[in-house]
Amino acid sequence: xxxxxxxxxxxxxxxxxxxxxxxxxxxxxxxxxxxxxxxxxxxxxxxxxxxxxxxxxxxxxxxxxxxxxxxxxxxxxxxxxxxxxxxxxxxxxxxxxxxxxxxxxxxxxxxxxxxxxxxxxxxxxxxxxxxxxxxxxxxxxxxxxxxxxxxxxxxxxxxxxxxxxxxxxxxxxxxxxxxxxxxxxxxxxxxxxxxxxxxxxxxxxxxxxxxxxxxxxxxxxxxxxxxxxxxxxxxxxxxxxxxxxxxxxxxxxxxxxxxx
Numbered sequence: 104x105x106x107x108x109x110x111x112x113x114x115x116x117x118x119x120x121x122x123x124x125x126x127x128x129x130x131x132x133x134x135x136x137x138x139x140x141x142x143x144x145x146x147x148x149x150x151x152x153x154x155x156x157x158x159x160x161x162x163x164x165x166x167x168x169x170x171x172x173x174x175x176x177x178x179x180x181x182x183x184x185x186x187x188x189x190x191x192x193x194x195x196x197x198x199x200x201x202x203x204x205x206x207x208x209x210x211x212x213x214x215x216x217x218x219x220x221x222x223x224x225x226x227x228x229x230x231x232x233x234x235x236x237x238x239x240x241x242x243x244x245x246x247x248x249x250x251x252x253x254x255x256x257x258x259x260x261x262x263x264x265x266x267x268x269x270x271x272x273x274x275x276x277x278x279x280x281x282x283x284x285x286x287x288x289x290x291x292x293x294x295x296x297x298x299x300x301x302x303x304x305x306x307x308x309x310x311x312x313x314x315x316x317x318x319x320x321x322x323x324x325x326x327x328x329x330x331x332x333x334x335x336x337x338x339x340x341x342x343x344x345x346x347x348x349x350x351x352x353x354x355x356x357x358x359x360x361x362x363x
Contacts, residue, residue: 106248107239110255111298114231117259118291121266125274125283132271135340140264142344145331146351147261148231148323154359155238155254156320157183160313163241178313185314186321190230194329197222220276224269224290227330230322231258232297237315239298240305253362257355262291 132140160179198212198219207219214222235258238251270287274280301319305312335344 106252107302110239110252111235111295113255113259114235114262114294115288115291117262118228118266118269118294119288121263121268122270122284122287122291124267125270125280125287128267128271132268134338135343137268138335138340138344139347140268141331141335142347142349143351144261144265144347145327145335145344146348146353147257147355148327148331148351149348150352150355150359151234151254151257152320152323152327154356155250155257156234156316156323159238159241159250160316160320163316164313179317179320182314182317183321183324186230186318186323187325188321189318190226190322190325190329193226193229194325197226220273221286221290223330224287225293227326228291228293229297230319230326231262232294233301234258234319234323235294236298236301237305237312237319240302241312241316249362250359253358256362257358258294260354261351266291 157179160182161175164175164178195209198207198209198214208223212219235251235255238254241251266287269290270283273283273286278286301315305315335341335348
């Protein structure tokens, strides 16, 4: 139980650490560094989706379906599409504003610019919390504790630069350093909440775990394709985001293989 608690809280700790950069850095994050960090976050999320979620989903389905090898991909495919659809629905129904954008997305709202920026980041962080929760839930059905911790550590590492990318633009928007730090930290609170919710759901629907693994993968991939990749592909220094992606992917892959 202690290891599970630590694993659930690690991503939030990463976000808090990254958000604290607002106290030590006086200027905005240079565009080159921001592109590299966004690419890094994308690489970690894609690798976690494939190595830590989709492949275990298929392997677990083989065990549950006993000999029905032709159907083993169904839970992964269905769960992945449901995860993509779920994030698409949240994206459409929630008013939010992406960093650097002038026009808000989702339904019209009277929320402040800061509130809509925070909502955008919260939407981004939800799938990561779900991913951590579902890999720890999978421990009861064959996934190892070390493999679950690998996902948690990988997400925590990519949350450090992500927290800085959130808090520092918040400060540039006119918020105080403490308010920017708080908003950045609060955006990460949804991760342990999502983890606990998935753990409770998996406890009730144990046979659905392959679907839940793929669901988390689909949700994470939606964030990468819809938000992170477009941001890294705009303007100059896009090659740095590609390098960051490669580094993030290899790091998460290595963590999964070594600790898994």
